[in-house]
Every structure is written in C-alpha cells, then in structure tokens.
Amino acid sequence: MSDTLEVLYTSDLSEQQWSCCAWDYKTATSLMVYKGGGAVNARCFCFVGNSHIISANSAKPLFHVWPINSQEQISSVRFVAPGKANALAISPDGNYLVAGIQETLYIWQISSGRMLANLSKHYQAITCIKFTDDGSHFVSAGLDGGVLVWNLPQVICNGDHNQEPLYSFNDHGLSVTDVHIGSGGIRAYLYSVSLDRTCKIYDLSSGTLLLNIVFTESLSCVASNNLETSVHVGTTEGQIYEFYINSLPRTKEYHMTKENVNKYLGHKGTVSCLALSVDGETLVSGGEDAQVHLWHIPSKQLIRTLAHRGPISNVVLSLRKLSAFGPENTFLNMFTNNLKRMMDSADADESHTIDVLVEENDDDDEFDITHQITNRSFVAGPAALGSNTEEVETLRQEIKKLKNINRKLFSISTKNILNS
Template identity: 50%
Template sequence: MSNLIEVAVTSDANGSLWSCCAWDPQAGTQLCTYKGGEATTPHGFSFINQEFIITANNSKPLLHIWPVNSQEQVPNLRFVVPGKVTALAISSDGVYCVAAVSEIIYIWKISSGDMLAMLSRHYQTVSSLAFTDDGSHFISAGQDGMMLVWKLSSILTATGYNNQETTPLYSFSDHTLSITDIFIGKGGMRALAASVSLDRTCRIYDLASGTILLNLVFPEALTSITIDNLDTKVYIGSIEGNIFEFNLQTPPRTREYHLNHETLTTKQRFIGHKGAVTTLSISLDGETLLSGGNDETVHFWHIPSKQIIRTIPHKGTITNAKFVLAPKAMFDQETKLHLIANNFKRMIDNQSLNTENFTVEILVSHPVDSSIEAEIVNETVGVAGDGVVTSKGREILNGTSGADLNEVEQLRAEVRRLKKINKDLFEHSVKSVFQNGK
C-alpha cells in the first residue's frame, strides 16, 4: 500500500459504518476507516498538514479529528463550535480553521484555539468554503448566490487587532440562485476560480483581476464542479445525474455559452448516476474522475472513454469524495502523530488580542539604531498593535502603581545588554565562517 500515490476519501450522510473512509482507487478496497464522528456534512472534510483528518458533524456543533493512521479520534480534544457547521476549510499550512455556521464565518487558530474573526457578509447559509493553495486567501459561497473572496491577512489585522469591519477583496453576485459548489485551481491568486449554481450556470473567474472569464449556461441545475490540473477541462455535475465535460481550449472564444441537450454530445457526458451528482474530483494524472451522488454510490470513471471503472456503494447520500495525495503516515500504524491544538473558544477576546505584550527576540547583522531601540522599549512595556499604550505600559510610564522611570531605564539597560550580546554573537559567527573558509 505504501506505493500508492493517491487515495480516495469519501463520506456519506448515513455515518453508521464510519464518518469517512480512505480507499485504494486502483483496487477499490478500504485502506482506513475513521469512526466515532457520525455523519459528515457536505463540504465538511479537510486535512491538517496531511497528518490529521478533520470533519464537521452533520447534526451537532462539533468538529472531529483523527490521525491519518488511526480510526480513533484524537483523545482529550473537542472542537465545540457555535452551531452546526455548514462548510469547512483548513489553510494549507494547517494553522487556521475556517468554518461556516449558517451565514456567519468563523476563523480559529488551531494551535491556541483562539477565535480570531467572525465574518457576517452573507445573507443566507454559507454552503462552500475553499482556500487557495498558498493559504493566503479563501472563498466563501452561499445560498444567497454570492461568492466572496477574502484576504486572510487583512481579516486577521482588521478584525483581530483594530476592531474594524473587514470587507472582502472581491464580491461576486452573478448567480441568481444558491451556489452549490466552488473550485479553486493551482497558483494562489493567479488561479482560476469556478462556481456552479441551481440557476443552471457555471461561472469561471480570474482571481488575479477579479473578473469573470466565462459563463456556461446548461439545461439542468448544477450541483458540483471540478477542473483538471492543467485548467483545460471543466467537469460539472447536475441535479439530474449527468456529468458534463467542457473544454476551455475549444474555439470560438466567447464570454458566454448556452448549451442544451442537442449540442451536448455523448462525448461530453458521463452517464451513470441516478440522482444529483453531489461531489467531483480528478486524479493527479487527469485520467480518472471520482464522483458521488444522491444515489448512494461513488463512481470511478475513465475520462477518455467516459466509462465507469469501479463503483463503491455507500449507506447514504455521498457528502464528500475527493482524491488526495496519500499521506506518508497513513500506512505506518506505529508512527505517533502529535497535533498542537487547543479547544476552540466561543468568542473573540479583543482585549487579549489588542493588548498582548510582545516577546522580542533580536538577531541582526548590523548595529541597532535608536529608533529600533525605542520600538523595542515600547513593545516591552506593552504597546498594542494599533500604537496605543496598554494599561501595563501606561502604569510604567505614568508612575502609577509604584512604577517609575527607573523601570524604563532598566529596560533600556536590558536592551543595551542584548545589543552587546547580539554584536558579540555576530562577530563570533563571522570569525567562525572565515576560519572555516580557510
């Protein structure tokens, strides 16, 4: 099993056998099951650093976490959230968890459990969340037909430190009905983003410019979407069970295409599902399409021939199904994986975020000037991120509660001592480099 490049991970709305399961796409056999988390919500599955699986409970305000090589959840850790999660995403570095509860989006730092932001820009339930592959931005889409592009750093700065109301980088309101699925390609903010909706349209956007590139109008309401790794072909699932293929390189190039059953030939369809197609994913080599539907089945398709290679029955509607690179630890049961995490907090602690005292560690290759020294003193006595002196710093500078300017002089003396240590370390390292060079 250790030679597998990819695995397929699926979940269904029943959850009686397992919350999610990893499959061998070549043989169709189970590799690992993850139990105890009940049914997983649609768009409620993700990985943390390719070492842990996290899912959202479909009926309770809980998130569940498993090591990839164990069917038992991480002990002594419960992620209780404000309500039932409707969509979930984890940043690529495994630091931040973004979850939607109805129309509100929450952001937590996994290691500390701190709630960093609450975003309330959607008018109806958020149905999908997805990060760019570099983790710098994420997209939210909802039943209000809106798709919002968020810059993570701006959110954390505005909401977490200055208490300003943050706004999305882009706001797309082109759909007239609920958005059912979104997809982001490779390349960070240079990637393509796509959305599908019950209004029968698929819209493709350029994230770099925030403009719409293509609008595809189909004869059926659309429920799922994926794009191959080369950004050349789009695969779209419908409420009627059809999967349509559209070639982005096929001329003529116009902004809008209206497709109907007559123009969509059998070479552009995957026919096999008996209900709505709820999820789609493409293998790394672009040869296999993975689909799940309301008919409680997962199909593996050979893309060039449009034929079903393998079918895996489930106990309920397929809520998640995707190809992922096989985690190294999945096939090593002896490896003990450790997650740095804390129970999620239920509200934002603005005072803690605004008046946090910073610990300064200095290692520079040049002398520290007076402006840097003043900045270090400010941070040491306690200055908030917006430049306001905290209560601790004010007490020291104003002489209240027994502190006076002697303490400030002591701090400056400590800074001078650290500067000397830093200078000595730098000179010693330079001498070592030259000596080794000889």
C-alpha cells in the first residue's frame, strides 16, 4: 500500500496547457498531463475501469480517451457523438457509456461501440449523469428541474426511446446543477442541488423525498463523505457550506441560515465542482475563478491552491498506484470499434421499421437523427418512402421550432426568477 496514493484529476475550460492533469495534491506535484482533447466539459470526465480516462469536448461532438500512463489519446478508433455532450458517465464495470446530448440520453456498449438505447424524457438539456455504485441504475438531471432514475438492464433490453424511468422526481423549481449518489446500490441516498437554493435527499429504494434543505443562495454542486454523515454544497456566490445529516431536526423541510452552517470562504464566483478524500480530511473545490482549493475539513482552513488558466470544469479524486503512470505499463484497450451514431437496424423489428437519416443543424451542433417510422400496414415502396420522408422532414422542422421557443421561454423565465 506504500505505492498507493490518492490522485487528484483536474480540468479547466482554457484549452491552453492540457485537457486534464493528474496531481499528487499533498505535494502539488504534477504526475501526468493529458493533451489533445480540447477543453473538457463540466460533468464529462470519467474513468473506464482502472486503465483509461474518457472525457467529452466542450465545443465539439467528440469523446477523447487516454490510457492512464500516456499523454497522447487513443487514435485507433473515432469517438464521434451525435452532438456535443453536456454530461457523461461510465458504468462501474466499464462496459457502458451514457451521455446526455441536449435533452436525450444515449447509451453505448464500450467494447463494440454499438448504440443500445436513446431516451428522451427530459424537456431541457441534461446537466448531470451518475451511476449507483453497483452499476444497476443511473440518474440523469437536467435544466428542466427533473431528476430521473433509470434501471440500466431494463433500458438496454428494451432500447425504446419511449421507455419510462423507474422514478421521476420533479420537486425542484429550477435547473438541477448536480447530483450525488451514496453507497448501497438502489438502497442508496440521492442528493440533488439546484438553482432554486435547495438540496433534496431521496431514498432510491422507495422513491420518496426524505428531506428538503433550503439555503439562502443558489447551489451549484454537492458531495458527501463516505459515511454520508456530512454533506458539502457549493454555491453560485463562491461559498461552500457543510451540514451534518445527524444533527438536522427530523422535519421534512429545514432552512439553513448563514449562522447555523459551517462554511468555507475563498472562491470568487461560482463553485463548479467538489470532491472529498477517502479519509474525509480533505475537501477539493474548483471554481469559475480558475482556482482549485484544497481545504482541511476539521479546521476549515485553506491548505493549498492550484492555479489554472481557465474556469475549472472537473475535480475528481481516485486511488492509484504510482507505478500505474509508468510508461512500461500496457493496458488492454477496451475500445475496439468506433461509436455508432445510431441504433443498429438489427435491434429493431426490421419488418415494421424504416430508418430515415436526416441531417439537422441545431445551433452550433450538427448531428444525425434516426427517425423510426413504425406502421404495420405500411409497404415500403419508392413512392411511399419519398412521401413519408417529406412528412418526417416537415414534422422535424415543427419540432425544432417548438424546442427553440421552449428553450427561450425557459431561459427568460429563469433569469426573471433569479433576478427578482
């Protein structure tokens, strides 16, 4: 165990030095830098097993993969997504990749690159995706204020975009900015924070809201220690608050004030991400002020600051052996095929389904959408195919207009509420 240490991984949005970096945070020593992946989007940094790192580009519809011990990313296969990813998660066993692109969830099998499912149950862009520690379920949250819990095996087996989530939590009034899932699989607690100034705690086994904690500022990120006795939340005003679960009154809703909560002061601007060390002694916070702060939790003192070139998008702590960064190590490449941008026709009922490929330009993102037309009495002749293609194109344009109107209305109403 003497060779094992807790490594801090950070990324920012500057794209000037590297895409992400591994640190020995106790000595502020850089262990490895990962280059060529552009700026890494927030909530889009994950590990694939113990051997690889995957991230999503903040400006392009691309995923980037690096071996743990290499500065250069894998170039043998292409990781092109249907659009720019807002959120990314890898199952704990390293077999499945889930990405949130606008308001749709896409699920791939990593080894084959096959798209297994796409789910469209959010009404606004997805902001965060997290797996339970056993990999049986995952949670997605979005700008629409919804937090959806999905059963992974059920989603993969059905592959239906109309499939319903296991639970739908719609208690937040504004955008959900982050979620955290404790240990215990489906019996774990789920913590969600939002711009509506609340942190909500759910019981995943029963799908019930246990506690609603109201703060005086909008919340941007959340993390808890391994025992889940204390919870840390970051705010859009630069504060980090800590509260203890066991000390809260046994009420359904509790209002936190600046006097009855522990806080960490040091960031200027929004606190974008948080991470806690395994021993519960160190808190790592990243902010839009391009600073990564390391705090000593018992004393609430700032230990060290790691300066970056741009707003911090991700901070992640992970146990690693120092020897893993040695160039002599060779890891098995689990990425053998390009990621498919649509579901295989073999996954659908070929006798009743036609896949029509339509090019769509949505703001800055260009991606293909597969429209599946199901009609048991439909005969796929050339004339009929052309007629239905025109109908699909007309409907697609109408949907695009409605989505743009909905986004503008949501953005305006959110700004008015926050400014009032």
